[in-house]
Each structure stands twice: as structure tokens, then as C-alpha cells.
Amino acid sequence: MQVAHRREDVRVMRAGLGTVALVPTMGFLHDGHLSLVELARRHHDAVAVSVFVNPTQFGPGEDLDSYPRDLDHDLGLLEQAGVDLVWVPEVADVYPVGSSTRVRVEGPLTAVLEGGRRPGHFDGVATVVTILLGAIRPDALVIGAKDAQQVVVLRQVVRDLAIGVQVVVGPTWREPDGLAMSSRNVYLTPVQRAAAPVLRRSLTEVEQRYAAGERDAETLRSLVRSGVATQSEGSLEYVSVADPVTLAELDRIGPAGALVSLAADFGRARLLDNVTLPGAGRAPATVR
Structure with missing residues (x-):
């Protein structure tokens, strides 16, 4: 090398x-x-x-x-x-x-x-x-x-x-409990680290509701807000359900699908995560 x-x-x-x-x-x-x-x-x-x-x-x-x-x-x-x-x-x-x-x-x-x-x-x-x-x-x-x-x-x-x-x-690479790998994860205290996988769980719920037919973007944003609020170690800074190309916020998800992204603060660590909701004829993005 x-x-x-x-x-x-x-x-x-x-x-x-x-x-x-x-x-x-x-x-x-x-x-x-x-x-x-x-x-x-x-x-x-x-x-x-x-x-x-x-x-x-x-x-x-x-x-x-x-x-x-x-x-x-x-x-x-x-x-x-x-x-x-x-x-x-x-x-x-x-x-x-x-x-x-x-x-x-x-x-x-x-x-x-x-x-x-x-x-x-x-x-x-x-x-x-x-x-x-x-x-x-x-x-x-x-x-x-x-x-x-x-x-x-x-x-x-x-x-x-x-x-x-x-x-x-x-694809996003994840810890066994779903937390997206990031160099800044080292900032997390043990208690914060235990709470942080709530981000992935909330996005997984969005994927499941979307697969079941939900297309209202605000409903999906609310799922993330309520999911992250179940723990007290981190606070959600934003959640977005946007067009995957223009990043314009959506009212309703159409054939192009959507990018669902979020940022949350867990003490010193500011964590990002996202999922792509596939559009018509597209397979979901592979994640680990």
C-alpha cells in the first residue's frame, strides 16, 4: 500500500x-x-x-x-x-x-x-x-x-x-441492533448508545407502513416523531419525507417514492439516518 x-x-x-x-x-x-x-x-x-x-x-x-x-x-x-x-x-x-x-x-x-x-x-x-x-x-x-x-x-x-x-x-452499514455506523458514535455514553437504535426502529416502522399502503407523508413523519419520543436520551432535530431527487418535502408519496431522513441529538453525538421508500417498479435499497 x-x-x-x-x-x-x-x-x-x-x-x-x-x-x-x-x-x-x-x-x-x-x-x-x-x-x-x-x-x-x-x-x-x-x-x-x-x-x-x-x-x-x-x-x-x-x-x-x-x-x-x-x-x-x-x-x-x-x-x-x-x-x-x-x-x-x-x-x-x-x-x-x-x-x-x-x-x-x-x-x-x-x-x-x-x-x-x-x-x-x-x-x-x-x-x-x-x-x-x-x-x-x-x-x-x-x-x-x-x-x-x-x-x-x-x-x-x-x-x-x-x-x-x-x-x-x-448501503448504510449498521450495528447488530440497527444503529447506523458513524465515526461520531464514539461520543455516545453507554446509556445514549442503548437508546440510539430507536432511530432505526422508527424508520423500520415507516417502511412497514409504506409497504402496507400508507402514502400520506405527514403520517409517516409523525411515526418517526412518536417513535423517537419513546426514549428520553435523544431529541429529534428533524424528520423529512422528500422527493429523492429534488429533496422537496412531500404531502403525498407518488410513483417516484421518497427519501425519509432524520437527524437527532444524543448528547454530543448528532446522528443521521435515512431510508429510501421505493417508487413504482423499484426494489427497496439494500441495507445491513
Whole structure:
């Protein structure tokens, strides 16, 4: 496994790898990240992974300084997983002195949900991923479904900027009790950790009611609100039942299906989760 720190080293190491799939991460890796590495390997000659806590996607008062980090452990996992190239840049290598270009997706895609609550967050995400794609020049970008709005935004970036890369989305990877894997789960106290699977249970109830024929979006939102309210350790920040492409909130779910997403606070941990309700003729998304 080759480990690059400087941008120019990435270009040298990338040469000769054949087709490459990139898995961008902020480190503190878990089995969900490794599932994306496995997915990346399936149709490409080589896998590249970036490990970079991107400061431009954190807002004031967020956990940039305390975000969990363990680079030695990450590198060990990636080597064991057979990753070919790892880029571990410093901030100054991603954003050199004088850097003044930012990528912004304007309009409703970034004005709602996470974008509405974390101003500038998706500017940071779109910018850093564009830089990673430009430096590594992969054939595919492999990202996880847990950050659903991020998936929609990055697909828009790739389309709008004519970046010749395939966007591959891996399923949300879960703990045995259903909690979506996240590096921030380490913030949970034991009591909060025991309560947090209520998020998955509430979304599962939504899936079951939808499969039984429920199409009223507010009824499904209410199911999540009442489900999360059964415990006292976490509070629901929002629940959305939206068009899976435009992220516009729905009154009633039609043939296109819906993206049901939520954010909840459990102490220091802000947890995200979602499910996709399939439209006509579509199979449900695979989750573990």
C-alpha cells in the first residue's frame, strides 16, 4: 500500500494503477468505510482512500478540533483491506496558500435539511471532493448512503462540472441492533448508545407502513416523531419525507417514492439516518 502526503506524490503513485475507485473519508474508520472499500474493489483495478478531516465543512461551534482521529489504526485497516493508495494530506496541501476557489451547489438542494442547519457545510463538501477527484483522477467515486443529502449534492456536482467519474453509492452499514455506523458514535455514553437504535426502529416502522399502503407523508413523519419520543436520551432535530431527487418535502408519496431522513441529538453525538421508500417498479435499497 502506497501512502501519499503531498499532492504531487499522489499523481506519481496514481500512475500505473489502471482503473481506480476513490473512497473519501475523514478517518476513524469503521466497518462501514471498509464495506465501501470492498464495493470499490469489485469493478476496478485499484482502490484509493483519502483520510482528511476537512475543515471547510465544519461550522462554528462544531467538532472540528475534537473529531475522533486514529491515523495509525486507519492505515492498518486499509492495508489489511488491500487498499492500493492512501492520501493523507495536510490542510495546506488541500488548500494551498492563496487558494480562493470554492464549489457551491446553489438552490434548494443545499438550502434544506443539513444544508439549512449547517450553512456552508455543503460548500466545504463539494469543494474538497472536487479537489480529491482532481488530484487522484479516479474512475469512480464510492460514497455511503447514510449521508443521503451529501449523495444528492455530489451527484449534482459531478453532473454540473462534467467530471468524468461514476458515482457509486454503498448501503448504510449498521450495528447488530440497527444503529447506523458513524465515526461520531464514539461520543455516545453507554446509556445514549442503548437508546440510539430507536432511530432505526422508527424508520423500520415507516417502511412497514409504506409497504402496507400508507402514502400520506405527514403520517409517516409523525411515526418517526412518536417513535423517537419513546426514549428520553435523544431529541429529534428533524424528520423529512422528500422527493429523492429534488429533496422537496412531500404531502403525498407518488410513483417516484421518497427519501425519509432524520437527524437527532444524543448528547454530543448528532446522528443521521435515512431510508429510501421505493417508487413504482423499484426494489427497496439494500441495507445491513
